[in-house]
Amino acid sequence: MKARQLNHHNLKTQPEPLRIGVIGVGSMGQHHTRVLSLLKDIELVGVADVNVERGLDIASKYRIRFFEDYQDLLPHVDAVCIAVPTRLHHAVGMTCLQSGVHVLIEKPIAASIAEAESLVNEAAESGCILQVGHIERFNPAFQELSKVLKTEQVLAIEAHRMSPYSDRANDVSVVLDLMIHDIDLILELAAAPVVRLTASGSRTSQDTSQANSYLDYVTATLGFANGVIATVTASKVTHRKLRRIVTHCKNSLTEADFLNNEILIHRKTTANYRTEYGQVLYRQDGLIEKVYTSNIEPLHAELEHFISCVRGGNKPSVGGEQALKALRLASLIEQMALDGQVWKVDNLECVQPTGVSFG
Numbered sequence: 001m002k003a004r005q006l007n008h009h010n011l012k013t014q015p016e017p018l019r020i021g022v023i024g025v026g027s028m029g030q031h032h033t034r035v036l037s038l039l040k041d042i043e044l045v046g047v048a049d050v051n052v053e054r055g056l057d058i059a060s061k062y063r064i065r066f067f068e069d070y071q072d073l074l075p076h077v078d079a080v081c082i083a084v085p086t087r088l089h090h091a092v093g094m095t096c097l098q099s100g101v102h103v104l105i106e107k108p109i110a111a112s113i114a115e116a117e118s119l120v121n122e123a124a125e126s127g128c129i130l131q132v133g134h135i136e137r138f139n140p141a142f143q144e145l146s147k148v149l150k151t152e153q154v155l156a157i158e159a160h161r162m163s164p165y166s167d168r169a170n171d172v173s174v175v176l177d178l179m180i181h182d183i184d185l186i187l188e189l190a191a192a193p194v195v196r197l198t199a200s201g202s203r204t205s206q207d208t209s210q211a212n213s214y215l216d217y218v219t220a221t222l223g224f225a226n227g228v229i230a231t232v233t234a235s236k237v238t239h240r241k242l243r244r245i246v247t248h249c250k251n252s253l254t255e256a257d258f259l260n261n262e263i264l265i266h267r268k269t270t271a272n273y274r275t276e277y278g279q280v281l282y283r284q285d286g287l288i289e290k291v292y293t294s295n296i297e298p299l300h301a302e303l304e305h306f307i308s309c310v311r312g313g314n315k316p317s318v319g320g321e322q323a324l325k326a327l328r329l330a331s332l333i334e335q336m337a338l339d340g341q342v343w344k345v346d347n348l349e350c351v352q353p354t355g356v357s358f359g
Helices: 029-036 052-062 086-098 113-126 140-149 174-190 298-312 320-339
Strands: 018-023 042-048 065-067 079-082 102-106 130-133 154-162 194-202 217-224 229-235 242-249 253-257 262-267 287-291 342-344
Touching: 018 029, 018 298, 029 042, 029 052, 029 079, 029 298, 042 052, 052 065, 079 086, 079 298, 086 102, 086 113, 102 298, 113 130, 113 320, 130 298, 130 320, 140 174, 140 242, 140 253, 140 262, 154 174, 174 194, 174 217, 174 229, 174 242, 174 320, 194 320, 217 320
Parallel strands: 018 042, 018 079, 042 065, 079 102, 102 130, 154 229
Antiparallel strands: 154 242, 194 217, 194 342, 217 229, 242 253, 253 262, 262 287
């Protein structure tokens, strides 16, 4: 089914509100609902969730309709935000796209590469927008970091994404839950093919027969064709929440703190020494620059971008293809961490920066 065309009033300056719904109102879906309720020129039609009590509570709070079966919501909307468990992304996403409904689906795009490819193909076939919730792309700190690095020669990148243990997103490993954010960001910053990879990890449960025995701590080192080295670490068992990317450049070191929305640039200045009898009398220290960023909530920016893409028919900045690229690399890191192998390509052309393909 082709994507539904939005109807407009005779006055082009007053388009009809975009009808939108939320499927899944758990830890992330409730925030989608909150932000959507604040946006202008949209109609938040309702929410759907198999948890009737929770769904009714959220629907009542925002005075919208509740649907126990998400398929009953689809005839009433032009677009949806999908925030269900990862294992359900493919089934729910496919049904929405086949119904001609535009989709913003939480990351990772799907539980497997085959499912992700299926979603990407269906979006192309239906003409629907498929955006994936790699929300850090819309973090003001990352937006400013990208601008800063355009004038720098990047040598190496370090990413740390740590969290204490939580009951949320316990149906996937730390790679697909947390690390995939930084994988997407690093692929964007490095802008080159991945040619080498090592990874290792651990889990709190030593009983690998358990259904929920997923990796809780993983660190990976990526080598890119342009010489950039990236080290990525993610943890679900660290007693401090941390979201940070450090970039080592030829002429500076830049720290981006995504939690505090802060960027610091460390630069060396021309040293000026005056000595008398072999002693240093004066020394000029390095310079630290602080980059000011906006205070916009990343989810707010992400949803506004999605709505703009639906209205204008533009490709989202993180569409299905980009999310699939991140998932492919994340899946390889996960496998490497499990079996301890080292992956390397002999032919640099087999991994393209705009469409990473492993295998």
